[in-house]
Amino acid sequence: MSSEERFVDKxxxxxxxxxxxxxxxxxxxxxxxxxxxxxxxxxxxxxxxSHFESETGSNGEHYAVRKDDPHH
Numbered sequence: 001m002s003s004e005e006r007f008v009d010k011x012x013x014x015x016x017x018x019x020x021x022x023x024x025x026x027x028x029x030x031x032x033x034x035x036x037x038x039x040x041x042x043x044x045x046x047x048x049x050s051h052f053e054s055e056t057g058s059n060g061e062h063y064a065v066r067k068d069d070p071h072h
Contacts, residue, residue, distance in 0.1 A: 019025070036042060052064040 051067055053067055054062055055065050056062055
């Protein structure tokens, strides 16, 4: 058995143990549309995110920049 196989076996054993503690992973439909609840939490999140804008670096990486950042 190679070291890679041993790593995978150990990893699968650990993930199995974690699933016993935390429960099974959510298997919801990834293609389903996002449902917006328009509740207080969502409104607060939108307010927090409104202070950031998305930038794309020279290598194509994406990152957020605070709009009021004087260093940008």
